[in-house]
Amino acid sequence: MGHTLFGALGLFSLNILLYCGHAQGVPQSVLTVSPSWTSPGDSVTLTCRWRFFWYKAVPDMSRYSYYTYELLAGGTTGTEQDSYILHGQTHTAGYQCRAGRGDPVSYNQYSYVKFVWSGGVNPAASLTVSPHRLQHFSTESLSLICEGNSAEWRVKKADEDGYVSSCSDWGEMTGSTCNIDIRARSGVYWCESATQSSNAANITIHSVRHPVLTVSPSWTSPGDSVTLTCSVGPPSAGWRFFWYKAVPDMSRYSYYTYELLAGGTTGTEQDSYILHGQTHTAGYVCGVGRGDPVFYTLYSDVKFVWSGGVNPAASLTVSPHRLQHFSTESLSLICEGNSAEWRVMKADEDGDVLPCSYWGEMNRSTCNTNTRASSGVYWCESETQFSNAANITIHSEFIFI
Incomplete structure (x- = not known):
């Protein structure tokens, strides 16, 4: 699958700059001053020393969505600089850092994993999106298929906030395929094995509303x-x-x-x-x-x-024969025509459609309304026909003038 379609960041043999900021907490930073005794006008040097350690994140397939950490080449002693350049980046990968000081070194906690994504083909690990496009809709089926030099795979997603989740959070993993469900959202998707990460796909999933x-x-x-x-x-x-x-x-x-x-x-x-x-x-x-x-x-x-036109195959008769009624009087809606089975329907001013049983009682082909009946458009239905319609106003009480 070419990088034209699935270039999440499109990184091909580029240099990557990692930056590490250490969190407050343990171990506490230690400040040194030199000299500690001065004469008026002397200069004083303040030194706060940390060393920064750089790691590649390796998927831990036995622990859901965890990673183990492998020091990058030559990283056992760390760096004094808080940045690290990776040369010749070719495939998707995750990285972490942490800071330490002292001898022996006391470390703070690891950073969160940060990913560098690539749409480039990795023969050892590849992601195929089916259907083969980056724009999808929440109501359609979407499969993410992992292939390569592994018998065990997991599919990951990073959302726009950087939060990383696994297929089981928004789909179902079957073998090497993740079939997503309606919980899936837009994000960068990729496959992981115990040793490899695949090309990444920046997929947009549109929520579909009723037309x-x-x-x-x-x-x-x-x-x-x-x-x-x-x-x-x-x-x-x-x-x-x-x-x-x-x-x-x-x-x-x-x-x-x-x-x-x-x-x-x-x-x-x-x-x-x-x-x-x-x-x-x-x-x-x-x-x-x-x-x-x-x-x-x-x-x-x-x-x-x-x-309101007459339909010989289906007709509605209102009894009493008028369109203005009161909720306290009896009102019958009678269906006639070429059917042995009828139902009476009503649409209110909001367009909600309800059958006779909500506001009356259906007796064969006649609906006798009760006090729950309200104004609306009434009509009869059979399995093949609709009757003429009647726009009936039902007043809740008599008005005396």
Whole structure:
């Protein structure tokens, strides 16, 4: 896999400068002064001596995400300088430092591991990302595959704050492959064996939100055209849009199945779709996809286009026959048409859709409302049809003037 795609930092035989700052705590710094007795006008030298020790981090495969520390070449006596130059860096590697002083040397704690990443190919350890790209979405499957001269691997990730975690924190390790789940986030990913680190991949994982469908107009007269518009969060480029009709699923309470609209198997590049000659109430859904093969996000919520026009196959009758009602009076919603099974639905002003059982009682093809009923658009559904819709206002009490 070339470094053009997976160049996390793109380091090829470069010189790397390491810097070490020692933490406060043990051992305490020791200050010397010279001379300790002076005459007026003398100069005094203050000396605080530390020696710095430089290590390569070696994966400890027996201890989850730990590392052991190997002194870099010639590093047994440390350096007086707080920086160290690595010449000819070729592969991903981790480094640590610590400071010490005295004879025998008393050390402070090790620093955290810091990584130098490379996208360069390492025959002894390689990372393959599948699908083969750096931009991914949280709802699609993503595999990180380790290959090389080892029988045991682990996959690591460093986030933007430098925090390093292992595959088990955001996926599942199976053999030499890490299959990530929805907990995965953007970061630099790489493989480790007991002796090697692979090329690194700087992967961006986008959280995918539900697409949002809008319909215009939401109330139609027979023959009107209706525009469906589907929006998705960033990145917005590169999506294909898929358009569906909602079909009532009578076996699952208030659910719907989705049927692609005519000619919709390949989707559209445009985020809008025009329905010509709308005649009856209907529900619609959109979805978005990208890639080859196409990866789909979640579906949008169902949005309805309502019609008051008569549909011989499905009709709603409101009894008493008016659109203004009061919560204290009885109200029946009667379904008729070419079906033996019906349900009555209501959409409130926020677009939430609920069946009769939430605000009434369904008796065969009639819904008798109770005091929980509220204003909204009401209609009947069978397994194949939607009835005319009624925009009913239900007042909570009588108003005396």
